[in-house]
Amino acid sequence: MALLQIAEPGLSTAPHQHRLAVGIDLGTTHSLVASVRSGIASALPDARGRVLLPSVVHYREDQGVDVGYDARACQTQDPHNTIVSVKRFMGRGLADLPDASSLPYQFVDGPGMVELQTRAGRKSPVQISADILKALKIRAEATLGGELTGAVITVPAYFDDAQRQATKDAAKLAGLNVLRLLNEPTAAAIAYGLDNASEGVYAVYDLGGGTFDISILKLSRGVFEVLATSGDSALGGDDFDQRIFCWMLQTANLSQLSDSDTRLLLTHARTAKESLTEHEEALIQAVLSDGRWIELTLTQDLFNDMTKTLVEKTLLPVRRALRDARLQVGDIKGVVLVGGATRMPHIRKAVAEFFGQTPLTNLDPDQVVALGAAMQANVLAGNKVDDDWLLLDVIPLSLGLETMGGLVEKVIPRNSTIPTARAQEFTTFKDGQTAMAIHVVQGERELVSDCRSLARFELRGIPPMVAGAARIRVSFQIDADGLLSVSARELSSGVEASISVKPSYGLTDEQIAHMLTDSLSHVKDDIAARKLREAIIDAESLIATTENALQADGDLLAGEERSRIDNAIAALRSAITAQATVAINQATSRLNTVTGDFAAARMDRNIRRALAGQKITDL
Amino acid sequence: MNLNSDYFTLFGLKQQFAVDTAALDAAYRQIQSQVHPDRFAQASDTEKRLALQWATHANEAYQTLKHPISRGRYLLQLAGVDTAEEQNTAMPTAFLMAQMEWREAIEEAQAGHNVSQLEKLSAALHDDSQALIEQLADCLDHHPDLPQAALLVRKLRFLDKLEQDISDAIEGLLF
Numbered sequence: 001m002a003l004l005q006i007a008e009p010g011l012s013t014a015p016h017q018h019r020l021a022v023g024i025d026l027g028t029t030h031s032l033v034a035s036v037r038s039g040i041a042s043a044l045p046d047a048r049g050r051v052l053l054p055s056v057v058h059y060r061e062d063q064g065v066d067v068g069y070d071a072r073a074c075q076t077q078d079p080h081n082t083i084v085s086v087k088r089f090m091g092r093g094l095a096d097l098p099d100a101s102s103l104p105y106q107f108v109d110g111p112g113m114v115e116l117q118t119r120a121g122r123k124s125p126v127q128i129s130a131d132i133l134k135a136l137k138i139r140a141e142a143t144l145g146g147e148l149t150g151a152v153i154t155v156p157a158y159f160d161d162a163q164r165q166a167t168k169d170a171a172k173l174a175g176l177n178v179l180r181l182l183n184e185p186t187a188a189a190i191a192y193g194l195d196n197a198s199e200g201v202y203a204v205y206d207l208g209g210g211t212f213d214i215s216i217l218k219l220s221r222g223v224f225e226v227l228a229t230s231g232d233s234a235l236g237g238d239d240f241d242q243r244i245f246c247w248m249l250q251t252a253n254l255s256q257l258s259d260s261d262t263r264l265l266l267t268h269a270r271t272a273k274e275s276l277t278e279h280e281e282a283l284i285q286a287v288l289s290d291g292r293w294i295e296l297t298l299t300q301d302l303f304n305d306m307t308k309t310l311v312e313k314t315l316l317p318v319r320r321a322l323r324d325a326r327l328q329v330g331d332i333k334g335v336v337l338v339g340g341a342t343r344m345p346h347i348r349k350a351v352a353e354f355f356g357q358t359p360l361t362n363l364d365p366d367q368v369v370a371l372g373a374a375m376q377a378n379v380l381a382g383n384k385v386d387d388d389w390l391l392l393d394v395i396p397l398s399l400g401l402e403t404m405g406g407l408v409e410k411v412i413p414r415n416s417t418i419p420t421a422r423a424q425e426f427t428t429f430k431d432g433q434t435a436m437a438i439h440v441v442q443g444e445r446e447l448v449s450d451c452r453s454l455a456r457f458e459l460r461g462i463p464p465m466v467a468g469a470a471r472i473r474v475s476f477q478i479d480a481d482g483l484l485s486v487s488a489r490e491l492s493s494g495v496e497a498s499i500s501v502k503p504s505y506g507l508t509d510e511q512i513a514h515m516l517t518d519s520l521s522h523v524k525d526d527i528a529a530r531k532l533r534e535a536i537i538d539a540e541s542l543i544a545t546t547e548n549a550l551q552a553d554g555d556l557l558a559g560e561e562r563s564r565i566d567n568a569i570a571a572l573r574s575a576i577t578a579q580a581t582v583a584i585n586q587a588t589s590r591l592n593t594v595t596g597d598f599a600a601a602r603m604d605r606n607i608r609r610a611l612a613g614q615k616i617t618d619l
Numbered sequence: 620m621n622l623n624s625d626y627f628t629l630f631g632l633k634q635q636f637a638v639d640t641a642a643l644d645a646a647y648r649q650i651q652s653q654v655h656p657d658r659f660a661q662a663s664d665t666e667k668r669l670a671l672q673w674a675t676h677a678n679e680a681y682q683t684l685k686h687p688i689s690r691g692r693y694l695l696q697l698a699g700v701d702t703a704e705e706q707n708t709a710m711p712t713a714f715l716m717a718q719m720e721w722r723e724a725i726e727e728a729q730a731g732h733n734v735s736q737l738e739k740l741s742a743a744l745h746d747d748s749q750a751l752i753e754q755l756a757d758c759l760d761h762h763p764d765l766p767q768a769a770l771l772v773r774k775l776r777f778l779d780k781l782e783q784d785i786s787d788a789i790e791g792l793l794f
Contacts, residue, residue: 019661150660179660223648319793323786380660390652417682419656419675479671480656542663592665599666603654603673604621610649611631 021381023373028209034374079104091162104259133174157183158231185215187372200333228324230317237341244269402439
């Protein structure tokens with residue numbers, strides 16, 4: 001029997017337009033894009049039916065860019081211009097890359113983040129990642145048949161602010177509207193939890209190509225609450241390849257390899273590792289560029305032995321996360337394995353032994369993160385789903401400030417539920433002092449030098465007073481993407497101290513605009529047209545949400561306020577008709593302003609209704 | 620309901636130290652399900668900003684009421700009593716002596732790399748804290764004595780710091 005469709009009272013009765021939204025897993029070795037179609041999340045394949053896109057970018061001699069399998073095929077012949085595992089460089093300086101010298105790239109220590117010298121010029125990891133994301137965006141739009149409303153991009157839970165910011169910048173550069181940065185283990189939990197209708201405390205063990213995460217989540221009645229997360233943002237399947245590679249060098253007595261031979265042997269190392277998942281031993285045969293023939297046999301036992309320390313290294317964050325969640329191993333109801341590297345039998349064995357139970361592997365460990373991200377994207381884009389859910393995630397690393405003597409004072413502890421904010425008051429040290437330097441760091445160590453520098457900024461314009469009289473309140477806000485912003489105010493005089501945040505990493509909007517201009521000039525796209533299109537999309541979406549709000553809660557408005565909003569909508573409509581980008585943006589911001597009080601009143605009503613134990617839909 | 624409402628009102632709870640944690644959890648989730656930024660991913664910038672403020676506020680409120688020390692401190696603050704934990708470190712001599720003994724025991728266990736001893740100390744400390752929390756409940760809910768309650772919050776802050784130190788010591792030895 002067909003189900004009758006009944007519209008929610010007060011809401012538009014027009015059939016709901018399905019908005020195209022995707023989840024993207026931007027992985028170290030593979031990336032993929034998934035979407036919810038007809039209520040089911042699935043990964044979107046390329047023209048040849050392959051869902052995984054190798055995270056490899058090749059800058060060709062003819063100025064073209066290849067991404068994926070074609071790029072991967074070039075890594076041996078053209079290692080300098082073929083970038084693999086770029087995720088490892090996101091938000092990282094040269095000093096953060098211990099194995100930089102063994103990689104076949106020409107690194108340039110850019111401002112805050114390394115850059116790679118290629119034939120296409122200096123490329124930042126943000127630009128290279130954007131090339132991967134663009135390829136997935138094109139795939140998605142071709143498969144889904146339309147422009148995307150937005151995307152959820154996943155990041156390792158243990159990514160710090162700089163790495164998250166870099167990821168978001170890359171997505172913006174690729175022309176994606178980022179609905180949310182979602183932690184990879186949390187995305188996996190969504191896919192698993194909803195699939196199995198689970199309740200209780202679960203651990204997600206996520207060993208990807210270059211990162212390791214462990215998250216402990218409580219699932220109950222549609223709420224996914226992350227209790228603790230930990231990990232290692234520089235530990236993954238690549239390290240297992242590296243161990244095999246080192247063993248090959250030793251055993252075959254090789255030294256001073258050319259970059260292309262290095263890449264060749266690393267590829268063989270990877271193939272051997274994958275083969276050992278199914279077989280007792282792997283035969284490695286390779287011809288080096290000077291004609292030397294290499295033939296080696298790697299047994300599973302030998303491999304397990306040489307990578308034992310890596311497996312143990314993953315169990316430390318697991319213990320730490322359990323401690324932080326104040327739980328024992330016995331409290332964990334299920335363990336979910338995520339990431340291609342968890343296919344290795346000795347990883348599975350170690351995890352099973354640690355938790356005393358067989359881990360869940362019924363969803364493809366390569367796809368589960370993208371599937372969860374697609375489900376979240378579908379909800380965030382505003383498509384109706386049968387059973388809604390709520391995600392409560394945390395920040396992985398503590399946020400602190402530099403104090404006297406290079407020590408860190410923690411402001412926001414790790415595993416705080418986001419969004420979160422904390423204000424800290426400072427005072428002046430000298431009479432008449434009018435400026436103050438503030439250094440924000442992320443990490444658990446006591447010394448500033450052991451933590452990651454996030455931002456340095458100066459508070460200026462403090463009114464001159466005797467030492468200790470000024471009271472400066474600095475507010476730190478971490479949003480739902482896990483990203484930090486800072487604002488400051490002098491309290492005793494009421495003077496708003498000016499603030500200039502210099503992110504140690506991350507890009508300014510102008511830098512992104514500049515990169516965008518650069519990349520667009522290559523494909524001769526019209527920037528003005530793109531800006532107009534974006535302005536119209538924003539404006540139309542604002543009009544739609546405002547009108548829905550007016551239908552649902554219009555009774556909250558007095559006649560005068562109502563007509564102000566109606567006028568602002570009308571003005572925005574005529575700006576859209578006139579196709580004038582600047583006027584549209586101004587009218588959008590005007591409509592945003594005049595709906596401020598209305599939005600606050602609606603929020604108040606919704607909270608009251610929620611507390612009264614009634615769902616909005618029941619009213 | 621606005622961002623200046625007190626935390627108890629926000630969660631529809633009675634303003635007292637004894638808290639029905641199940642009701643607190645449920646109210647927190649109800650509110651987050653209304654105000655969380657994920658509910659406003661397609662909304663106007665104004666609504667997004669509001670959602671960020673509200674969700675932050677709800678998290679802060681929940682954390683404050685969930686933990687006994689911060690809940691006690693908050694109740695005192697609502698009653699106009701500043702616990703002044705940073706400035707007022709004057710403590711009864713017996714309490715300070717006990718503190719020194721705790722510190723020595725922690726240092727000894729740490730020097731001996733004795734994690735299980737540290738775990739034992741942590742458990743013992745937890746019991747001591749529980750006893751103080753019961754006294755705090757009494758001073759706030761049953762036989763109101765706010766100065767005494769403020770002293771108990773300050774004492775609990777000391778014990779909390781000790782527990783944190785033990786935890787750091789264990790982490791230092793394990794990781």
